[in-house]
Amino acid sequence: MIETKSSIKSNSYSLQEVMDNSYDSIFVTDATGNILMVNPTAERLLNLPTTKMVGKNIRELVEEGYWDKSIALEAIEKKTTVTGVIKTRDGVNLMCTSRPLLDTHGNITMVISNSRDQDTLVKLAQTLDKERELVQRYKDEVQYLRDQGFKNRHLVAESLAMKNLLLEANSVGPTETSVLLYGQSGTGKEILAKYLYSISGRSKEAFITVNCSAIPENLIEAELFGYEKGSFTGADAKGKPGLFELADKGTIFLDEIGEMPLILQAKLLRILEDGEVRRIGGTASKKVNFRLISATNRDLKVMVAGKTFREDLFYRINVVPLHLTPLRERPEDIMTMSNIFLEELNKKYGYDKVFSTETLQGFLNYSWPGNVRELRNLIERLAITTRGRVIDYQVEEMTNLARNIVTNLNHQENGTFHITVSSKAPLKKTMDQVEKEYIKNILHECNGCVSEAARILCVDRSAIYRKVQVVNLRNQK
Numbered sequence: 231m232i233e234t235k236s237s238i239k240s241n242s243y244s245l246q247e248v249m250d251n252s253y254d255s256i257f258v259t260d261a262t263g264n265i266l267m268v269n270p271t272a273e274r275l276l277n278l279p280t281t282k283m284v285g286k287n288i289r290e291l292v293e294e295g296y297w298d299k300s301i302a303l304e305a306i307e308k309k310t311t312v313t314g315v316i317k318t319r320d321g322v323n324l325m326c327t328s329r330p331l332l333d334t335h336g337n338i339t340m341v342i343s344n345s346r347d348q349d350t351l352v353k354l355a356q357t358l359d360k361e362r363e364l365v366q367r368y369k370d371e372v373q374y375l376r377d378q379g380f381k382n383r384h385l386v387a388e389s390l391a392m393k394n395l396l397l398e399a400n401s402v403g404p405t406e407t408s409v410l411l412y413g414q415s416g417t418g419k420e421i422l423a424k425y426l427y428s429i430s431g432r433s434k435e436a437f438i439t440v441n442c443s444a445i446p447e448n449l450i451e452a453e454l455f456g457y458e459k460g461s462f463t464g465a466d467a468k469g470k471p472g473l474f475e476l477a478d479k480g481t482i483f484l485d486e487i488g489e490m491p492l493i494l495q496a497k498l499l500r501i502l503e504d505g506e507v508r509r510i511g512g513t514a515s516k517k518v519n520f521r522l523i524s525a526t527n528r529d530l531k532v533m534v535a536g537k538t539f540r541e542d543l544f545y546r547i548n549v550v551p552l553h554l555t556p557l558r559e560r561p562e563d564i565m566t567m568s569n570i571f572l573e574e575l576n577k578k579y580g581y582d583k584v585f586s587t588e589t590l591q592g593f594l595n596y597s598w599p600g601n602v603r604e605l606r607n608l609i610e611r612l613a614i615t616t617r618g619r620v621i622d623y624q625v626e627e628m629t630n631l632a633r634n635i636v637t638n639l640n641h642q643e644n645g646t647f648h649i650t651v652s653s654k655a656p657l658k659k660t661m662d663q664v665e666k667e668y669i670k671n672i673l674h675e676c677n678g679c680v681s682e683a684a685r686i687l688c689v690d691r692s693a694i695y696r697k698v699q700v701v702n703l704r705n706q707k
């Protein structure tokens with residue numbers, strides 16, 4: 231209950247509500263330090279009833295030992311706002327701020343004092359510091375990931391084909407238009423997508439990468455569009471935002487978009503047309519604003535003709551097509567990238583290794599069916615396994631390796647994976663055929679377990695999903 235003098239009774243009802251519900255201790259004095267009003271929080275913190283305070287002068291209470299000093303008296307003396315710590319007779323430290331109100335002549339009319347338990351303030355400050363540290367850590371992590379995404383992974387453009395591609399990329403990068411990247415697996419489509427993102431106006435926002443071939447078909451819808459709580463068995467109790475929501479104001483990169491199921495292609499088209507996404511099990515749509523970059527190693531026009539890719543979606547994402555040339559067609563880039571990759575590995579492992587002239591010539595003669603990815607992986611293997619300083623590796627060893635794999639597959643005891651390779655077949659076609667059959671062989675040996683097969687093959691699970699129809703293989707068991 232608040233007690234007031236007649237000079238401020240006109241607003242007693244509203245003042246009482248404000249003061250009774252204030253978390254801070256509030257008390258008001260006149261110009262000489264006489265206490266005019268207090269609130270229940272002041273009673274609790276000072277452990278003193280209102281009747282013992284209202285009408286008394288603060289000096290009396292200080293003299294009686296209820297608290298060690300008065301910040302309000304300092305404010306009266308200095309005619310300015312004063313903040314300090316007072317200690318109650320119960321040993322509670324209060325952070326107090328007293329502010330004098332002055333009339334037109336500069337005379338004090340009253341002093342309003344707010345107090346709060348100092349321990350609470352310290353805990354609050356500590357919590358804020360932790361929050362600031364956490365926010366800064368997140369910022370540092372995002373910056374680190376952004377830097378790592380581009381550090382030592384820039385596009386090499388020594389060849390005319392790559393120089394022309396970069397000219398196109400530099401023109402389209404700063405725009406908001408949709409881009410479709412064409413190229414064989416391993417040519418660097420994701421690197422180019424990140425480059426486009428880095429020179430865009432959204433470079434400080436999110437960059438979300440989605441490999442449409444790596445996410446199981448029964449999960450890809452939930453990953454892309456999110457879901458509300460309880461929308462299906464096994465769903466997170468709190469629900470989950472989809473990747474399109476996370477990409478809001480940023481860029482989303484849909485790699486291997488040709489592998490996206492038709493039903494999801496329709497939903498993607500609606501998002502691109504309406505700019506809205508609705509979670510699985512949800513009733514409300516959310517506005518999203520993102521830039522779309524897509525990539526594929528398939529001929530989408532052929533897929534459109536075969537009714538496996540929506541024609542309307544194709545024209546929507548194929549606004550600006552960019553084509554990455556296979557590595558075998560840009561020998562200048564092979565030399566430069568080889569040296570860059572080796573330099574990175576030397577720095578990473580503390581090596582001082584160099585290529586022999588024959589090795590570099592062998593790289594130029596090889597067809598690189600796995601493109602940049604194959605080059606990078608081979609150089610890392612050579613750097614680690616070569617005992618001496620000079621890496622001496624002949625292109626014949628690569629072709630012999632491919633030939634041995636074909637021979638082994640032709641002599642499988644059960645004959646299930648027998649393949650025949652024409653002596654005049656293109657190397658790329660031959661290697662693709664060998665690769666698929668070999669992966670199938672390993673999958674069968676692992677009873678369809680993709681994780682075990684990936685471990686044996688020393689590749690990511692996504693590579694297996696991309697190369698063969700894992701679901702069909704399991705169904706054949």
